[in-house]
Amino acid sequence: MKTDQPSAPAAIEIRGVQKTYPNGTVALQPVDLTVREGEFVTLLGPSGCGKSTLLKMVAGLLEPTSGRLNLWGQGVNQLDKSGHRLAFVFQAPTLMPWATVQTNVRLPLDLAGVPRAEADARVADALALVGLSRFAKALPRALSGGMQMRVSIARGLVVEPTLLLMDEPFGALDEITRHKLDADLLELWQKKNLTVVFVTHSIHESVFLSSRVVMMAARPGRIVEEFAIDQPYPRTPDFMVSTEFSHYAKRLQDSLLRASRDTTEEARA
Numbered sequence: 001m002k003t004d005q006p007s008a009p010a011a012i013e014i015r016g017v018q019k020t021y022p023n024g025t026v027a028l029q030p031v032d033l034t035v036r037e038g039e040f041v042t043l044l045g046p047s048g049c050g051k052s053t054l055l056k057m058v059a060g061l062l063e064p065t066s067g068r069l070n071l072w073g074q075g076v077n078q079l080d081k082s083g084h085r086l087a088f089v090f091q092a093p094t095l096m097p098w099a100t101v102q103t104n105v106r107l108p109l110d111l112a113g114v115p116r117a118e119a120d121a122r123v124a125d126a127l128a129l130v131g132l133s134r135f136a137k138a139l140p141r142a143l144s145g146g147m148q149m150r151v152s153i154a155r156g157l158v159v160e161p162t163l164l165l166m167d168e169p170f171g172a173l174d175e176i177t178r179h180k181l182d183a184d185l186l187e188l189w190q191k192k193n194l195t196v197v198f199v200t201h202s203i204h205e206s207v208f209l210s211s212r213v214v215m216m217a218a219r220p221g222r223i224v225e226e227f228a229i230d231q232p233y234p235r236t237p238d239f240m241v242s243t244e245f246s247h248y249a250k251r252l253q254d255s256l257l258r259a260s261r262d263t264t265e266e267a268r269a
């Protein structure tokens, strides 16, 4: 079983982190959040509440306007000093259409100058982890949307990350494919001892996946509530039809409605 681990070291420490975009949009009020090693944390909230902004700041893709953000005690851009690595998976698979699956997955290793033989072995491992070994030589257009997303995840895993940041990775997929990828992701999380921060709009996905859900509200973006999903792993499809699942989903739905109401009322004022 793997749930919230208060005694595990802090993987992510966010203290008073605020973001104002150059056009003056205050995307995030100062937020505080600690994510412990091994947690699966979901950021949930209405559109525009700053989920992506927060995740991109954790990844070092955006600079906070103020505040402090550490990964394993190091500044975001010094993560390698801690011996940890992060990978970011976007909503769209963003694959190079002219290159094979194998070449797409190898890209981060090619950019890092990893020798070819080692890179190819790591690509093979990453493709095996996402169940795509047979498609190494295929072009992206020959794959379904779900398979393309698996390629994108393999491209993240190939750097052997300890922190996986995912921005609505399965939002564009049909429900059955999404459930399958959610279940596979949980397996990977456990197998690889990952720390995951996952952005979604889906209450059901957040309950199924997370050890903790962080609810955000918009205008300005902020954290409003947190929920521990205190249920054992591995989580099976049976969990999704259990009384406990409905109970968590209802609490999150009420919270999301409150967060959305705040947003609507502030927009009207």
Ligand SMILES: Nc1ncnc2c1ncn2[C@@H]1O[C@H](COP(=O)(O)OP(=O)(O)OP(=O)(O)O)[C@@H](O)[C@H]1O
Pocket (backbone or CB within 6 Å): 021, 022, 023, 025, 026, 027, 045, 046, 047, 048, 049, 050, 051, 052, 053, 054, 221
């Ligand atoms: N590059 C940018 N320049 C100016 N404003 C931006 C920029 N990117 C995002 N914003 C604004 O910042 C706020 C937070 O955006 P963000 O994309 O982080 O929210 P989100 O919760 O991820 O939204 P969604 O769920 O719709 O993806 C929104 O008001 C958005 O319009």
